Amino acid sequence: MNTMFQTDGGTLRVEGLRVAFGALVALDDVSWEVNPGEILGIIGPNGAGKSTCYNAATNMVQRTGKVEIDGRDVSTMPASRLAALGLRRAFQQNAFFTHLTVLENMIAVIQPQHGTSLLGTILRPLSEHRRAVHTRQVAEAALKNMGIPPEFHHRLPGEIPYGTQRMLSIALANGTGARILLLDEPAAGLGGEDMRELCDRLLALRAGGMAIVVIEHHMDLVMQITDRIVVLDRGRRLAYGTPSEIRHDPDVLEAYLGRDE
Known part of the structure; x- marks a missing residue:
């Protein structure tokens, strides 16, 4: 992990989240927290309320309950x-500017913190030029830090391998250092070496102090990298504990993982 991107992680705590769409209750009394240097997994069957939980935690849907950062x-x-407080989110589908190169995508994301301004370029051209060079260097380093090699930096996102596209989506959400990062099925469509690379990168982000929340269907990945797991079922929290506790929880085995025959 490049020390340039190590960050003081934050604590995200949600309490009693409830989301209803008319008579349909999509989320009911769900609570959890994630701390710096931790990975929290959220699992459950399709329709269990996982993505709704993310929307509720990031104030993107009308809900009741409480959300706290630090x-x-x-x-x-x-x-x-919320992004200014260090809470960032990567969505299930890859999200980037398709008409910009990989490097230009990253520059666009970090522009508010590191970029130049039109007025500054007019009044202080030399200073702004140096700032633009620095921004480019920071963007290149951020991409490399997330396992995206330089040979892909000047290609369009659609021209790079799918596994690298997934890493690009995470890199853009992270920017130059989220404090709390929410990932929605980051392993979707991955396998083999791409899966191992994702695992290594998430563990490196955790080691750098970031708090990470992962919605994921790949149980091997969840059990390998998470510190604690929330299991949702029909919008309610079914279980909450360590991977070992979840693996042996009879309610989870019955409702989600399935019993060994």
Whole structure:
């Protein structure tokens, strides 16, 4: 892990989240927390409320309940302002600017923190030029830090391998250092070496102090990298514990993992 991107992680705590769409209750009284240097997994059958839980935790859907970052109540804060507190999210589908190169995508993401301005370019051209060079260097380093080699930096996202596209989506969500990162099925469509690379990168982010929450269907990955797991079933929290505890929980075995014959 490049020390440039090590960050003081944050604590995300949600309490009593409830989401209802008319008479349909999609999420009911769900609570969990993730701390710096931890990976929390959220698992459950299709329709269990996993993505709704993410939407509720990031204030992207109307809900009741409480959301805290480092003990600060952000329950009513607009979703667009949560990123400034270090809470970032990568969606299930790859998300990037398809008409920009991989490097240009990263530059666009880090522009608010490292980029230049039109007025600055006019009034301080030499200073802004140096700043633009620095921004490019930071973007290149951020991509390499997430396992995206330089030979892909000047290609369009659609021209690079699918596994690298998945890493690019995570890299863009992370930017130059999220404190809390929410990933929705990051291993979707991956296998073999790509899966191992993803595992290594997530563990490296955790070692760097980041708090990570992962929704995932690949149980081998979840059991390997997470510190604790939340199991959702029909919108409610069925179980909450370590991978070993979840693996042997009779309610989880019955409802989700299935019993060994």
